[in-house]
Structure formats: C-alpha cells, structure tokens
C-alpha cells in the first residue's frame with residue numbers, strides 16, 4: 001500500500017485555475033476545499049467504491065460521514081452534486097432506493113460512497129449542513 005502526501009494537496013478552490021488534461025478535480029462545498037488527482041491513481045481507502053466521492057474525501061482527510069462504512073446501507077454520505085454529475089457513475093437501483101430515505105433529497109442528490117468518478121474534469125459537491133453537523137456516536141463502520 002503506497003503512502004501519498006495527499007493532505008498537502010488540498011487547496012482552496014479557484015474556478016479560474018485551469019485543470020490539467022486528464023485530471024480530476026473535486027471541490028467540496030461549503031468549505032471550498034479542492035483536491036486533484038489522476039484517475040485510477042488514488043490509493044483505495046476501503047470505504048465506499050474505489051474513486052467514489054467518499055474514497056476521494058477519505059484520501060484527502062475531508063470529513064464526509066459514512067456510518068455504514070460505504071456499503072450503501074445508510075444515507076450519511078449524502079451529497080448534492082452541483083457540477084460534473086455527468087462525470088460520475090450512473091445511479092444504480094440500490095443507491096436510488098437508499099436515497100429515497102435521505103433527508104433533503106434533491107434532483108442532484110447522490111450517495112458519496114456509490115458515486116464513482118468515471119471521467120476527468122471538475123466535480124463540485126456540497127455536503128449538506130445536517131451531514132456536516134452530524135456526530136456519529138456509536139456508529140462503528142462495518143464492512144460488508
């Protein structure tokens with residue numbers, strides 16, 4: 001398992017800054033934290049699908065709650081995709097069923113653990129306030 005210095009590469013989002021070709025940029029609102037990586041090169045952090053929004057957040061130490069450990073069994077990783085939805089994997093039935101139970105469901109709602117970045121470009125997501133303020137007491141992440 002390789003160790004990367006991903007933490008240092010979290011920066012404040014500047015929409016004017018060009019994105020290098022074939023790179024992925026993910027912006028987490030409202031903190032405006034911006035991370036970039038080469039698709040397929042992110043080490044898997046074992047929460048959610050590889051290179052899902054949750055996996056990206058985990059790689060860069062950005063807090064995105066995930067009470068079920070990323071197995072599509074809760075809604076704590078719920079995000080609103082503000083830009084770049086077309087770069088993500090399609091919503092599958094399991095995710096759609098789970099999202100139906102989510103608070104503050106919107107047309108741009110996705111589960112961070114199930115939304116895999118499939119193409120280079122910029123994805124902007126907002127972590128809802130109720131998720132940011134959520135304290136997962138007693139929610140030990142479980143595997144499968």
Ligand code: FES
Pocket residue numbers: 065066067068069070071072073074075076077078098111112113114
């Ligand atoms: S972390 Fe539970 S559904 Fe995504």
